[in-house]
Amino acid sequence: xxxxxxxxxxxxxxxxxxxxxxxxxxxxxxxxxxxxxxxxxxxxxxxxxxxxxxxxxxxxxxxxxxxxxxxxxxxxxxxxxxxxxxxxxxxxxxxxxxxxxxxxxxxxxxxxxxxxxxxxxxxxxxxxxxxxxxxxxxxxxxxxxxxxxxxxxxxxxxxxxxxxxxxxxxxxxxxxxxxxxxxxxxxxxxxxxxxxxxxxxxxxxxxxxxxxxxxxxxxxxxxxxxxxxxxxxxxxxxxxxxxxxxxxxxxxxxxxxxxxxxxxxxxxxxxxxxxxxxxxxxxxxxxxxxxxxx
Numbered sequence: 060x061x062x063x064x065x066x067x068x069x070x071x072x073x074x075x076x077x078x079x080x081x082x083x084x085x086x087x088x089x090x091x092x093x094x095x096x097x098x099x100x101x102x103x104x105x106x107x108x109x110x111x112x113x114x115x116x117x118x119x120x121x122x123x124x125x126x127x128x129x130x131x132x133x134x135x136x137x138x139x140x141x142x143x144x145x146x147x148x149x150x151x152x153x154x155x156x157x158x159x160x161x162x163x164x165x166x167x168x169x170x171x172x173x174x175x176x177x178x179x180x181x182x183x184x185x186x187x188x189x190x191x192x193x194x195x196x197x198x199x200x201x202x203x204x205x206x207x208x209x210x211x212x213x214x215x216x217x218x219x220x221x222x223x224x225x226x227x228x229x230x231x232x233x234x235x236x237x238x239x240x241x242x243x244x245x246x247x248x249x250x251x252x253x254x255x256x257x258x259x260x261x262x263x264x265x266x267x268x269x270x271x272x273x274x275x276x277x278x279x280x281x282x283x284x285x286x287x288x289x290x291x292x293x294x295x296x297x298x299x300x301x302x303x304x305x306x307x308x309x310x311x312x313x314x315x316x317x318x319x320x321x322x323x324x325x326x327x328x329x330x331x332x333x334x335x336x337x338x339x340x341x342x343x344x345x346x347x348x349x350x351x352x353x
Contacts, residue, residue, distance in 0.1 A: 062286070062316040065208050071328035074207070074353070075120055078335045081351040082121040085342065093342035094123035095153040095179065095334070096145045100138065100164070101131035106157050113155070113331055120335050125151060135164045139172050146174040152345055153179035153338035176345055179337040181233065190236045195344075197337050201268075202234035204329030205287050206241065209264050212285045212318045217242040220261055224248045224275065224306070225268035230289055234266060255279075267306035277311025286312055286319040289326050 085091040095117050099110045110126070117124040127141060138156075145154050154177045160166045170178075175185040181199035189196035209216060221243040225231040231247060238245045248258045249269075259265055259279040267275045268289035280286060290306030305322025313319050320326055336353050343351050 062313045063212070063318040064313075065211060065285075065287075065318050065320045065325060067204075067208060067320055067325040067328045070208060070211055071204075071332040074329070074332040075116060075335060077353045078332070078339055079120045081339050081353050085339070085348075085351070086121065089346065089348065091342060091346055091348070092121075092123055092150075093152050093338050094125060094150045095155065095338045096125035096127060096148075096151045098127045098129065098138070098141060098145075098154070098156045100129045100133055100157070100160055103159070106159075110157055113334060116331055116335060117338070122335070122338060123150060131161050133161075133164075135168070138164060138169055142169060142172045146172075146177065151177065152342035153177055153334075155180050155334065177341055179334055179341055181337065182228070187228070187233070190233055193236075193240065195350075197341060198237065199229055199233045200330045200333035200337060201230050201289060201326060202237055203333045203336070204326055205230075205234060205266055205289065206237045207333070208287055208320060208326065208329060209285055210241075213264070215241070216264065219243050219263040220246070221264045221266065222246045222248060222259055222262035223266045223268065224255070224259065225266075225270070225289070227268065230268040234268070269306050271306055272304050273306070273308040275307040275312065277308055277315050280312050280315045282315055283317040284315075286316045287326065288320050288322045290322055291327060 097110050097113055114124045114126050145151050154173050156169055170182045175183045178186050178197050181197045186196045221238045223231050223234050226247055226249045235245050248255055252258055256279040260281050262284055264285045266287045272292040272294050288305035288307040292304050293301055294304055295301055303323050339351050
């Protein structure tokens, strides 16, 4: 068996086109131009590339992009003051503070300071609580993208056995709630799970989000299962070159799975596309408009 490759780049491009269409409609019908503010602290090269990509795609979708760059030495007070300013700015509907933050800043304090209505990362405790109790909420972008990718293979996840490897607040925990809302049967596995390979082999849909290069091997995958690989890990090859690999041993798993996401080119593009989705949803909610068609 050779798995179908789930093309995250193509699926994300289709989603961004839908977002652009909704933005155009909101501008025409309600004179509403959604705005996304991204705050980058310091000069982390990977974060800087990511932020540039977010800004570019925001503008291409017809939305306003507000880019705030602060030095690595910025005080926690100054960063919180900027967040408060963005909370009060009516042109800003989404706020994203790029992580990680320097050691002098309490990241959770900053995330908690963001207006939950503008929390397009979905990390605020209010949004986490609303998601857990089944209320409308802004949802973390990566798990939202994961479910969307799985649903390009399966029209419905109802009754399917889903296994998540990883229990982070960013991916694993919110993914539980999203999958339960799809009526899947959900198991969360982690570093303390007994016989992890056997647990993974139960999955109709396997989500790998542990941040360990190629940890999930081919013989951990149930034949015909769908594999969604969240991992982005930089490794050095024997010839001294760097390359990106996922949390799944792709070459092995692709021989067993029914469908699989590549890394890179799978979940990553969907994360940014879902950020745009959340910004449009936030703009509509803030202005008392119906949920957009994305």
